Amino acid sequence: MRGTLPVRPPIGASETPVAYASRLARANGFDSIWGFAGFFGMDPHRLRAGRLDDLKGLSRLSGVALPRLESMAGRFLRDGRMRFGDEIVTMQGIRSTTIAFCPACIAEDLRSCEVLEEIERPWQRLEWRFRAITACGTHDARLEEHRIPPRFQTGDFTGALDWCRSTGLVPRKAQPAVFTRRQAYLAGRLRGETVTAGAFVDGLAWYAAARMFECVGTADLAPGMIRFRKNDILDDMGAVADRGFEILSDGEKAFAKWITDRIERSRTKETGAGWPASRSIFGDLADTLERTPDPEYVRIRAMIVEASLDRLPLAAGSTFLGTEVVMRRYHSLRSASSDAGLTAKRMTEILHEASLLPANASTLAPERILLPAGPVDTLIKNLRNLVPAAEIARIFGLPESQTRTAVELTCLTRMACPDGRIPDGAFDRRDVLALKKRLLAGAEAVDRMTDDRITLEGCLRHFHVRFADLVAMVESGRVGWRGLLRGSKDLRGLVFDREEMRRLTAKAEDGGLSLVEAMAYSGFHKTVLNHFVATGILARPEAVNPHNGRKVSAFRTADLDALRTQFVTLTALADEMNTEKAKLWKEIAAAGIAKFPEDVPVRQVVYRRSDVNAWTGSTCAF
Numbered sequence: 030m031r032g033t034l035p036v037r038p039p040i041g042a043s044e045t046p047v048a049y050a051s052r053l054a055r056a057n058g059f060d061s062i063w064g065f066a067g068f069f070g071m072d073p074h075r076l077r078a079g080r081l082d083d084l085k086g087l088s089r090l091s092g093v094a095l096p097r098l099e100s101m102a103g104r105f106l107r108d109g110r111m112r113f114g115d116e117i118v119t120m121q122g123i124r125s126t127t128i129a130f131c132p133a134c135i136a137e138d139l140r141s142c143e144v145l146e147e148i149e150r151p152w153q154r155l156e157w158r159f160r161a162i163t164a165c166g167t168h169d170a171r172l173e174e175h176r177i178p179p180r181f182q183t184g185d186f187t188g189a190l191d192w193c194r195s196t197g198l199v200p201r202k203a204q205p206a207v208f209t210r211r212q213a214y215l216a217g218r219l220r221g222e223t224v225t226a227g228a229f230v231d232g233l234a235w236y237a238a239a240r241m242f243e244c245v246g247t248a249d250l251a252p253g254m255i256r257f258r259k260n261d262i263l264d265d266m267g268a269v270a271d272r273g274f275e276i277l278s279d280g281e282k283a284f285a286k287w288i289t290d291r292i293e294r295s296r297t298k299e300t301g302a303g304w305p306a307s308r309s310i311f312g313d314l315a316d317t318l319e320r321t322p323d324p325e326y327v328r329i330r331a332m333i334v335e336a337s338l339d340r341l342p343l344a345a346g347s348t349f350l351g352t353e354v355v356m357r358r359y360h361s362l363r364s365a366s367s368d369a370g371l372t373a374k375r376m377t378e379i380l381h382e383a384s385l386l387p388a389n390a391s392t393l394a395p396e397r398i399l400l401p402a403g404p405v406d407t408l409i410k411n412l413r414n415l416v417p418a419a420e421i422a423r424i425f426g427l428p429e430s431q432t433r434t435a436v437e438l439t440c441l442t443r444m445a446c447p448d449g450r451i452p453d454g455a456f457d458r459r460d461v462l463a464l465k466k467r468l469l470a471g472a473e474a475v476d477r478m479t480d481d482r483i484t485l486e487g488c489l490r491h492f493h494v495r496f497a498d499l500v501a502m503v504e505s506g507r508v509g510w511r512g513l514l515r516g517s518k519d520l521r522g523l524v525f526d527r528e529e530m531r532r533l534t535a536k537a538e539d540g541g542l543s544l545v546e547a548m549a550y551s552g553f554h555k556t557v558l559n560h561f562v563a564t565g566i567l568a569r570p571e572a573v574n575p576h577n578g579r580k581v582s583a584f585r586t587a588d589l590d591a592l593r594t595q596f597v598t599l600t601a602l603a604d605e606m607n608t609e610k611a612k613l614w615k616e617i618a619a620a621g622i623a624k625f626p627e628d629v630p631v632r633q634v635v636y637r638r639s640d641v642n643a644w645t646g647s648t649c650a651f
Contacts, residue, residue, distance in 0.1 A: 162216055
């Protein structure tokens with residue numbers, strides 16, 4: 030073949046391209062793979078990563094078919110993973126700073142192909158690169174492992190082996206070791222052979238299967254151990270992982286039974302009394318599943334979580350808080366408060382009033398407090414239906430000032446929380462949307478505004494009518510006509526006949542004053558006037574509007590004049606005495622003069638004129 034090198038060693042059955050390139054370089058007079066790759070415009074790192082251009086160059090120089098090189102080439106993936114054929118492995122599972130080999134295999138290679146120099150004959154088997162493989166399946170011998178200098182850590186097997194030989198590390202006599210079923214299974218999958226350990230294990234990626242063998246074996250042989258050291262349990266020949274392989278290869282039902290047995294055994298006197306946490310039972314297995322949000326572990330994680338939640342108390346089985354099983358059956362305080370749109374502190378108060386908090390909630394972090402999903406979901410659903418006045422204004426398309434108090438929203442039904450409380454200014458969202466729909470229904474389409482029409486907001490402002498009263502007029506049928514501006518989808522576009530609204534909102538004709546007019550006339554706040562009405566000090570007769578039949582307040586000016594002679598506001602008193610209100614407030618409080626009403630801000634209180642006159646020693650009129 031044109032362009033091939035003169036000496037071309039035969040490639041091994043499972044030899045990787047970068048390992049073969051190191052042998053090819055030595056066979057053709059290059060000191061290292063670096064000099065070989067640089068001379069022909071390649072890079073060992075790109076060969077190791079399976080870059081197509083470099084593989085094509087190696088195929089041209091060696092005469093090895095490109096598909097053969099691609100089949101054993103590793104390709105880097107995201108999140109520190111590589112792909113070999115159909116298998117995905119992690120970089121943590123690959124030997125990068127060490128070299129491993131079987132002395133018996135090396136001895137056989139040295140006796141073959143006498144055309145090549147001795148250092149050019151041994152070739153690296155693919156399975157030697159992985160930490161999970163510790164023995165040779167051909168000779169039942171233990172793999173020797175040695176740390177190598179950084180210059181050989183790119184996959185230069187021939188250079189690393191030559192360095193080991195020059196330092197006296199090889200050759201050595203092979204040590205017997207059992208090539209277990211687990212190692213045969215993992216090595217077979219890497220080589221692309223048809224191997225099986227049951228559908229439960231075969232469904233896992235290579236790296237996940239290798240890791241689960243170790244974790245399950247550790248949980249079985251050393252319960253509760255998180256970061257085990259091999260010398261503390263058995264030897265370093267993989268006996269722990271072999272035990273995990275036996276458990277998992279028996280199938281999903283057998284593994285589920287093993288989980289149940291582990292939980293039950295944890296309560297016996299031999300292994301510890303009481304209720305241990307799930308991490309204390311499964312150790313490194315639970316720690317790995319909790320810290321690794323990998324979809325490959327979902328099925329195993331779900332099985333352990335289901336068994337833990339069924340057989341352990343909530344606090345003991347709450348290790349896997351982020352799993353779908355826990356999220357389906359339980360809420361954490363953090364997730365519940367997030368779903369409800371409340372702070373954790375406010376959500377804690379609501380849950381406490383609803384008797385949904387566990388007894389030990391005060392000692393746990395918000396993400397560690399688990400709550401039953403059913404009642405909490407119902408609570409969250411009801412909390413989401415609570416609409417404050419500000420949001421009602423947004424839904425209606427009106428200024429917040431028109432819907433900010435409960436008096437203006439008497440047309441809506443207050444919504445009680447699931448714990449029985451009725452929060453201030455909270456209403457049922459469904460009632461709000463239904464009211465909006467009723468007000469818009471039946472309105473005539475209007476293209477533009479004219480002088481004889483007025484918007485809903487204009488009615489509230491110019492005719493001094495409350496929103497609830499206007500809604501009552503519409504729903505009782507007293508409003509004969511209403512329209513809706515084209516393109517409007519809220520109450521902002523609702524219009525009425527100006528003359529009709531003027532007639533409906535006209536005042537009584539008996540000369541009485543409304544509450545707003547009485548406030549302006551007397552100088553007293555409406556809270557004070559309502560207090561005097563409630564205590565019988567001030568009369569508030571009701572008059573019937575002959576135009577619309579509405580009952581309206583009609584304060585008499587004589588009653589308001591009499592009230593002004595009996596009571597005085599703090600502002601008026603400060604003006605009369607030519608002093609500051611803050612100073613006067615303190616002096617009056619120190620004198621013990623009673624204020625009316627008791628529970629109102631300073632700007633609204635009034636005092637009896639007789640008490641003030643007795644304190645000042647004067648008889649002046651205010």
